[in-house]
Amino acid sequence: MGRVGEQGYRGSLRTVQRFVAGWRAPDEPRRGKRPAGLPPAPLPPPRPPSPPRVRWWLLLPTAERTPAQATFLAALLARCPEVAVAASLARDFLALLRTRDQGALAVWLDRGASGAPPEFRELAAGLAQDRDAVDAALSLAWSNGQVEGHVNKLKLVKRAMFGRAGFPLLRRRVLGAA
Numbered sequence: 580m581g582r583v584g585e586q587g588y589r590g591s592l593r594t595v596q597r598f599v600a601g602w603r604a605p606d607e608p609r610r611g612k613r614p615a616g617l618p619p620a621p622l623p624p625p626r627p628p629s630p631p632r633v634r635w636w637l638l639l640p641t642a643e644r645t646p647a648q649a650t651f652l653a654a655l656l657a658r659c660p661e662v663a664v665a666a667s668l669a670r671d672f673l674a675l676l677r678t679r680d681q682g683a684l685a686v687w688l689d690r691g692a693s694g695a696p697p698e699f700r701e702l703a704a705g706l707a708q709d710r711d712a713v714d715a716a717l718s719l720a721w722s723n724g725q726v727e728g729h730v731n732k733l734k735l736v737k738r739a740m741f742g743r744a745g746f747p748l749l750r751r752r753v754l755g756a757a
Contacts, residue, residue, distance in 0.1 A: 583595060633655070637670075638670060664694070665695070668687070668691055672687055681717050684713065733753060736749065736752055737749055
């Protein structure tokens, strides 16, 4: 900031710029503004969508995609075959979970274990290792959602006590609130 900083001013350069902006003569050109008579500056290229957004687009049914989404995904899948394989595996796994199809699970585990991206190979290996639990999850109507809700409530109460929650105090807080 030069002399102002040497004289003891500790503020930012932007603060000084805002303060002195009113001192400029009205006809004096501002830095960054285009002089009159020139054509407008070209628009910057559109930003690509974020990876999380593209992940959701990949899982959307084809009929529900907008033309812009479909065009982007077609270009992406043509340039990166590994993404095409991953998208296919993810859509098939989602369908398998929604329909609770145990027969399709074996086929999916074989596909995931061979020739898939490393993340899907790890997922397939983990699911195969705990196959009994996965089969039970697909075939039984039971859910542990209620238990998870209670565990979440306990964690919330414990966090609210800033680490001072030993079991006796936690028990009094939870049972006293019920």
